[in-house]
Amino acid sequence: MKKRTIGIMGAMPEEIEGVVALLANPEVTKMGKRSYFTGQINGIDTVVVFSRWGKVAAATTVTTLIHEFKITELLFTGVAGAIHSDLKIGDIVLGKRLLQHDMDARPLMEQYEIPLLSKTYFESDTVHLAIAAKAVQKVFENKALHTVIATEDLMQFDIAQPKLVIGDIASGDQFFSGNEQKQGLATQLPNVLCVEMEGAAVAQVCYEYEIPFSIIRTISDVADDNSHIDFPAFIQKISSKYAAEIIKNIFEQI
Template structure:
């Protein structure tokens, strides 16, 4: 049986800092312009790394985790822009299905279908979805975030009580900062909750290597004309704290 080693990827450097702080016996390994932090969280082997931005970079990073660090499962945390009008800044989306919104090999195959895999959506398995869901709900219900994020910072982003949503996440090599982008995606993929730049690529690599994965995204902006204004501040003050609290709770359940 394969030893349990959990890979943890963060979409921003700030988002892995708090997770790295959870590691005991931390060892750093540098390869491919990335630094991998190995150690234990709650007695379980883990490797933490900044994914870098975009689908190719993230796919490269998770491939290294699989081939060089022999991970048995993968957790990915990061921010996303809201596509569904139900989502508010500070809400958390857990990916049930991942799709690459910029995949288009027509007329050779249907739009969004991944070449050679004959798949459009990549699904997280029910077991890991349930674990992540339980951990995130515990963070929300226990108001853990309010203990690690100052009241002023929460007020700044109008965050009072975050909610968990489980559903479709779309990934592509675009930062959504225009209303037109958002409306076009909603028209084409009406079930998508949020959009980001890495999750579906990571899910594809995990699928091909038979590695279970969980993609967890915190809503940082509305994926519209205001996205660039709030984004850097949100990463520093909010999402980095979310990542550490969620990962900590997942490891309590495992």
């Protein structure tokens, strides 16, 4: 039986700071222009790293976690732009299925299909999905959110009653900041909840190496012409706090 080692990737350096603070006996290993922080959370060996942005960077990072640090499961946290109209800033999406919206090898194969794998979507397993969902709900229930994030910070981003949604996440090497982009994706992939730049690449690598994964995304903007949010402030005040609290709650269950 393999020794359990959990890898945690964050899409922003600020998002991993709070998670690194959870580590007991922290050490750092520098490799491939990345700093891998190792230690234990609740007695479980853990490796935390900033993935950098985009599919290639994320795939490189998770591959290093698998080969060099021998992780047995993977958690990924980051922000995303809302595609579905029901999502608001501060909501959290858990990826049930991940796909690459910029994969298109037609006419050799269907649009979005990953070459050689005959797959369009990569699915998170139900056990890890349930654990992550419970961890998120614990943050949102019984006003726990106000003990994690200052009320004035929640008000700054008009976050009142954030919700958890589980479903499809699309990834690609594009930042969505226009109505035409958003509407085009929503038309082609009506089940997609949000869009980001790493999750499906991470999911593909994990699928190929048979590593269970959880992709956890905080909605930071609505991915259109009105996406004028103060990203540095949102990362510092909201999503980084979410990330640390959700990770802490996950480790309390395992």
